[in-house]
Amino acid sequence: MKFNYSDNIINFKEGTVIISGGGPGNIKLVTIKTILALKSADVIIYDSLINKSLLKYCKKKVKLIFAGKTSTNRACSQEDINEWLVKYAKMNKKVLRLKGGDVSFFSRGSQEINFLKKNKIKFKVFTGITxxxxxxxxxxxxxxxxxxxxxxxxxxxxxxxxxxxxxxxxxxxxxxxxxxxxxxxxxxxxxxxxxxxxxxxxxxxxxxxxxxxxxxxxxxxxxxxxxxxxxxxxxxxxxxxxxx
Amino acid sequence: MKFNYSDNIINFKEGTVIISGGGPGNIKLVTIKTILALKSADVIIYDSLINKSLLKYCKKKVKLIFAGKTSTNRACSQEDINEWLVKYAKMNKKVLRLKGGDVSFFSRGSQEINFLKKNKIKFKVFTGITxxxxxxxxxxxxxxxxxxxxxxxxxxxxxxxxxxxxxxxxxxxxxxxxxxxxxxxxxxxxxxxxxxxxxxxxxxxxxxxxxxxxxxxxxxxxxxxxxxxxxxxxxxxxxxxxxx
CATH class of the missing domain: 3.30.950.10 (Tetrapyrrole methylase, C-terminal domain)
Structure with a gap:
């Protein structure tokens, strides 16, 4: 049986943010939920640790924003990321925040969630393999x-x-x-x-x-x-x- | 873009065992790897904690063996499971051991792995969301x-x-x-x-x-x-x- 995506709805609404754990790197170690979010997102703000091959599941018209931070190099600050999440959600986009590993284990997920709450933006968190x-x-x-x-x-x-x-x-x-x-x-x-x-x-x-x-x-x-x-x-x- | 399974080969050989973490329950929280293993397995030995809906991805001719153990009820012993894994691998089947959650965190995965090693059966472990x-x-x-x-x-x-x-x-x-x-x-x-x-x-x-x-x-x-x-x-x- 083929995986039937129409059976699998994640309810990604305009004006909301999904914060998703992209897993440890191997593209086959992402969850179905994350694949579904990738397929539906209008804006994707992604970390340096995610497997870039995942981005091939995006829509053609997606806006991709690299938000990589490594120990020696920072493309942007945490504040930038927070602001982008709120900005695009307020523009009524489906915003996917794609992080490496899992959101609950030692990621900055909590800071982003607090900022979204403060700004009354609806969000969901999708667990990934840490x-x-x-x-x-x-x-x-x-x-x-x-x-x-x-x-x-x-x-x-x-x-x-x-x-x-x-x-x-x-x-x-x-x-x-x-x-x-x-x-x-x-x-x-x-x-x-x-x-x-x-x-x-x-x-x-x-x-x-x-x-x-x-x-x-x-x-x-x-x-x-x-x-x-x-x-x-x-x-x-x-x-x-x-x-x- | 549709998920292209032919791009994603897990190399599930006859006579081998894949021990896979089926995640915490939600069918969309399984990994692509686990879906691929489900689609290819000849024999699936599954725990009570997995989401039974996962089994719809099996081949038609699959042999399904329930190996549930709960705190109050045991369908079989750990020894039974170990023996089944070896028996079907020796019959040259593709054997999937589908467990709830992840294999590395407090599962009996290690006992099964040791038994497979002792019997010189090749195996792989697929990580799942714990x-x-x-x-x-x-x-x-x-x-x-x-x-x-x-x-x-x-x-x-x-x-x-x-x-x-x-x-x-x-x-x-x-x-x-x-x-x-x-x-x-x-x-x-x-x-x-x-x-x-x-x-x-x-x-x-x-x-x-x-x-x-x-x-x-x-x-x-x-x-x-x-x-x-x-x-x-x-x-x-x-x-x-x-x-x-």
Whole structure:
């Protein structure tokens, strides 16, 4: 049976925003919901981490806006993105905000949602596969033992410093796997904090770069060596770091 | 542009097993990969938590095997499932093991993978949206503040007792959100352990039942009241509990 899109209505109304998680990169790891939103949107504001091939599902007359922000380069500010979302919704467009991974896990989705609420713009959030899941899966090929606690943290140094401090002491002592989003540029800091709080220097570290894409690389090293390893191998974002 | 399935090959070979996460329930929250696997499989062994509507994408001549296990009822044992996977792969079938949510997060996926490895059966794992993401998203509609640490735990009382103990002391003290999978039947135990380890009795609890489905319910209560609340409202699995 063919997938019948007419059976599958996502109710994307003019003047509304859909914030959608575009998944970890592999085009086949997007959800049907996201494909449907892509097919219907008038304006698409997309991040650098999404797979650009997804954009082939757009309408011909779509307005595409690149809103990429990487650790070294910013095409626009978060304020720009917020303003665009509201501007095009007020022009009665169907606005799709297409983000990498999932919206709920360490994305700026919450800031965008708050801004939309403040401006009384209707919105929906579509869940996507988060890169941590993809990384965990790749890693599981070798190591399938499931621990009872999984800690997800972000290593991202936020531009505005409203972030809470990570309590490394407790993190070390939970004993569960630690998955770090956006941690490459801060790896020395993370390493030092983990060791200072008692994590064993020989703890196994895996780093999954470009998870699920053809250029995916899985690196394996130890906590004490991780900074040198990242420098020597020129490990770049986007990467997920799996500790223990 | 229509989604072109011929562009999207998943390389599902005879005599192999694909273990796929069928997502949290909503049929539009499955990935393209899972749809492609469904369309190609000769044998599908599916869990009770998957959306049965997904099965309409199967081939006409598919063999469907229900492998549901709920907290009160078991159609088969984990050993049965393991044996079926190997049996049909050895018969040179394309075997799809379709699970709810994601394979990497607190599923028995690892046991099945180990058994397949032992029997030298080739397999692939396809990531799906985990129910925790969907629950978090539903919850975020009201509460979008992102914390820097997210703890995922399982409340499931495992049939074989090889599970590690959850360290509630550390869990309470990480300060991050705690998401509990399969915790309804153990809610009293979880509550007592959290309070004993210093969690405030008025801590906010949300319970999302049947996340993403039409019969989704979001309950809100407080830690101290949660057992009575679950009993009074007859809250049933599948539910994700969000603490704090």
């Amino acid at each position: 890169s941590a899941q993809a990384a965990l899966k790749e890693n599981n090929k070798k190591e399938v033992d499931t621990k009872l606690c999984l800690n997800l943290i972000t290593g991202h140094k936020q531009i505005k410093n409203f972030s809470r401090k990570i309590d490394y002491n407790y993190l070390v002592n939970t004993g569960g796997k630690i998955l770090v989003y956006m941690g490459i540029s801060q790896i020395e800091n993370i390493k030092n904090n983990l060791i200072k709080n008692g994590m064993k220097k020989n703890t196994k570290i895996s780093i999954i770069t470009n998870a699920t894409l053809e250029n995916q690389v899985i690196y394996n090293t130890k906590l004490k060596d991780v900074t040198d390893f990242v420098n020597d191998n020129e490990v770049k974002p986007p990467s997920i770091i799996i500790i223990n | 129910s925790a993401q969907a629950a978090l998203k539903e919850n975020n509609k009201k509460e979008v503040d992102t914390k820097l640490c997210l703890n995922l735990i399982t409340g499931h009382k495992q049939i074989k007792n090889f599970s590690r103990k959850i360290d509630y002391n550390y869990l309470v003290n990480t300060g991050g959100k705690i998401l509990v999978y399969m915790g309804i039947s153990q809610i009293e135990n979880i509550k007592n352990n959290l309070i004993k380890n210093g969690m405030k009795k008025n801590t906010k609890i949300s319970i999302i039942t049947n996340a993403t489905l039409e019969n989704q319910v979001i309950y809100n209560t407080k830690l101290k009241d949660v057992t009575d609340f679950v009993n009074d409202n007859e809250v049933k699995p599948p539910s994700i509990i969000i603490i704090n």
